[in-house]
Amino acid sequence: MADILCNNLEVIRFINNPVPSNAFLIACKKQKRCIVIDPGSKDQKDIRDYICENGYRLDYILLSHEHFDHCWGVNSLLADFDAKVVATKLCSEWIKTPMNYFNKLYFNSDKMFSVDRVDLFAEDIDWRLEWCGFEIGLVDSKGHTNRGMCISIENALFSGDTMIYNTKPFLKKKYGASVDDLRKTIDYIYASFSKETLVYPGHGECFRLDDMKQFYREYFSKA
Numbered sequence: 001m002a003d004i005l006c007n008n009l010e011v012i013r014f015i016n017n018p019v020p021s022n023a024f025l026i027a028c029k030k031q032k033r034c035i036v037i038d039p040g041s042k043d044q045k046d047i048r049d050y051i052c053e054n055g056y057r058l059d060y061i062l063l064s065h066e067h068f069d070h071c072w073g074v075n076s077l078l079a080d081f082d083a084k085v086v087a088t089k090l091c092s093e094w095i096k097t098p099m100n101y102f103n104k105l106y107f108n109s110d111k112m113f114s115v116d117r118v119d120l121f122a123e124d125i126d127w128r129l130e131w132c133g134f135e136i137g138l139v140d141s142k143g144h145t146n147r148g149m150c151i152s153i154e155n156a157l158f159s160g161d162t163m164i165y166n167t168k169p170f171l172k173k174k175y176g177a178s179v180d181d182l183r184k185t186i187d188y189i190y191a192s193f194s195k196e197t198l199v200y201p202g203h204g205e206c207f208r209l210d211d212m213k214q215f216y217r218e219y220f221s222k223a
Helices: 045-053 074-078 089-095 101-107 179-192 209-222
Strands: 009-015 022-028 033-037 057-062 084-087 128-131 134-140 149-153 156-160 198-201
Touching (some): 057 128, 057 134, 134 179, 179 209, 198 209
Antiparallel strands (some): 009 022, 022 033, 149 156
16 A cells, blocks of 8 residues: 655555565656665566556666665666666665675575666765655765665655664674764754654654654663
């Protein structure tokens, strides 16, 4: 079922596989255009079918960060749609480097994978996009990795793995993770967005921004 944001933007969640992360399709029904955030399934049949069945044009694929369960489906979508891929510069460098550990782990295959291209760097477009009369904000979101960003549009924040409901942040130094960077990112988000903002995370269910305020207060007090 779709969520309706302000001004009748529609948000549809798809569960990626084999890792059950979230991909989101945001549709402007009036203009029949859409964007996709974090397509993490290797095959994108479900999203592809939804776009085609509804007669949408896919304009952008936005990546919250570089982990394969959030970007594995980019090439699959690019094979069928003339969309622009948007990420941070460091994320772009990482995902364009051929790797095979996820193919090996889940499909017992030595086939290498890399994202074919990234068209726009968040840093080069002043951390924002204009789309269908809406401003999409791109929030520099270091912490879970040093390559990530959150995506805001209207009353929604798509947080990738920066914020997951009632879940202790997953931080590994080899991914450029930092508790100090995460603290700065979380502080910025709470200072910049309404407590009623709907947060659509990279895993799990949507929540209100205010629902996690106490959780982070306690987490950082012990970190």
